[in-house]
Amino acid sequence: MLRTGLTALPRTRYASFTALLQVGERRLLLTVRDGHGDLIEEPRDTQADFSLRGTEEAWGGFLAGDGKIGHASVIGMVIQGPASDGVIPSELTADGDQVKLFANLPTLNTVLDAAATPHGGGRVP
């Protein structure tokens, strides 16, 4: 679903953060430091600035670019529940440093786009 070993991603030059991604039962630690990103599966240290948790189905649909409502950006999957007054359930839960999460949303989506495909071509949101 996600490839590791991400380097020199566009528009991430000054971004530095760590994010714990919980995909069903799997845990991945995303680290971005000055334009270099990396994903570690089942990390020993799960300390992160923020975490995003969702089912395998939700993450799978997002990363595959299934074009579902709210799937253009991870933040859509987080806020669609409260923004719709519960008409559409949220598919991701965000915990931790909300400011850090919001500050790095464009970078986070760039990294996930790159990680979602073998050639880094990005998903089609």
Added chain:
Amino acid sequence: MSYVEPITARYVHVELGGVSYRTFFEEAGSGIALVCLHTAGADAVEYRHLLNDAEITRRFRVIAFDMPWHGRSLPPDGWWQTEYKLTRRFYIDFIAAFCTALGLDHPALLGCSMGAYVLLDIAHETPTSYRALIAVQPRDYAPFWTQLSPLLDRPDLNYHSFTEIVRAASSPLAPEARRREVEWIYAKAGPGVLAGDLHYASEDHDARPFLRHIDAEAVGLFVVAGDWDFSCQPAHTERLQQQIAGLKVTRIPEAGHFPPSEHPEAFRRVLLPILEAVCARRV
């Protein structure tokens, strides 16, 4: 090929509450005045496609203005001494004052998002002042947006990140260039402006108590909504229909929260029959 668009742009000084607001507006066409209200944190450039639509401007004088603090309408002097917060009272009164300043006689209003929320307030408060009210993505009550406000005006957070929410609320079926255009429009807002607008949208706007008093046919109220907007789903517009007598709702399957700018083609397809109905209305 180089060319000049048929849009003209000017400034009008709008007097309200003892303050003069130098207000930017664009217009094109002639006939029935159709005044367009932009979304929260954005500006009149959202209506550039409508202003360039010859089929519409043949019968309508399309006018789009930047609210004070937005686009090319500067805040009034002294803005640095106060926190910008749009209120229901100011919004309703400013729209009326703008129309008066231009000498418009019973114009039709078209607004998107908060520009549609206010049309519900106007439908209740001053329904006879306007020929018709076309509300795009309206909500009777939308308390969520203000939860974002603490994140929108702070030194440790680049406001540009908010464009990810704009993207999430737009449609993957809309042209990519138009979606990116909406993101750009949002990225260039002034500091604290979107948070100030959301004060109106989430805290000062609550149409629930008076929806039943609105007669959609009498005031010429029409609702348009894009399906890809999680904040304005069919359940939300159905609730409006249940409360407002005679309300017509047109859903756009290909659009999200910003139909006029995000998917101009899909928007005009549903707007044209509504404008026909507006033409047929007697003031």
